[in-house]
Amino acid sequence: MDEVQRLFTGLTSDKGLSLSAQQLVQYETYFKLLVEWNEKMNLTGITEREQVYVKHFYDSLTLSFYVDLKNTQSLADIGSGAGFPSIPLKIAYPHLKVTIIDSLQKRISFLEHVSSSLGLTNVYCVHGRAEDAGVKPELRDQFDLVTARAVAKLNILNELCLPFTKTGGLFVAMKGSDPTAEIDEAKRSLKELNGKLVTVDSLTLPVEQSERHLIQIQKTAPTPKKYPRKAGVPAKTPIL
Template identity: 65%
Template structure:
């Protein structure tokens, strides 16, 4: 086991996450394919191996420190890009039924390749806008945990993501810098979308010493019929 993988596994073990050899192989395959595909399409600006393991893989898995993934069955990752945090969480917690929604078809093509290469089961990849997919019966008010990583401001993210969460389910917005202003700005969207702020977890990404925040929001009732609004409208007129 080299230094990068050793550091990765040690950090996870500190949070009682133990990876089997097969899972470590999956992470290495993921890294190899990410870098290879990144040469022909823009997936990430981070390509150094130790950086990918820390800033993408470990960073994605920090969600499981604050959300009990063992109790979740259905996970939705909205605007997943190159598969973060959804794919690392699926590797670590194979029981999860993962749905990834992304608006760019070539990213979905990449993610399908990753799922095939890593032999991941129970993963649904959807090319489309979150506003449209959240209106489909099979996805609306349906997921135990919904997440998005550094996609947009919270007032906008709430309208994109909360319609996917079931009543009593959790939306976890993964952020970098202090989201205090975003949280204040998002009060109206929480009220309109029938949800409440549970907690904002703050921590520092190891080695990098960079700030991370996870905003935890509990959905209290089913999504009102008028939300989400038509694709493009929330971005032009956020609920603030």
């Protein structure tokens, strides 16, 4: 174990998350694939090893500090990009059944390659817009936990993500700066999409101390049939 891995395991163990030698190999393989594929396509602006471990891997795992993932069975990651937060969470919690939805086929190809290379099972990568995927019966109102990390403003995210969440399940929006104004702006979309704000958890990332906020929203009833609207509409004309 080298210095970066010692930092990473120290940070996770402080939060009660113990990682095995095999899991550390998976994170390291993931890092190497991320850097390798990033030379061919734009996956991330962060490629320095310690920063990837802290700003991508640890940042993704912060979700598990506030949500009981041991008793969560299914997770959908909307607009996952390079696989954050779903792949780091899947490595740490192998029992999770993960569905990743992303609109770019190149990213889906990368995520399929990562899943195969890391030996991950029950990871399903879906190419498509969230608005289109959210009306499919096999995906709609199905997931215990739905996540989105740095994808869009909350009033848009509610329409993209709550359709995937099962009644009684959680949607958690992972944000950077203070989301107070976004939450206020999203009140109508929450009501329309049968979501209820549960809590907002705040933390600072170790090492460089940047702000993070996790907005937990519970789904109170099935998604109304008119949502999500057609691809592109939620971003152009958000529910206000």
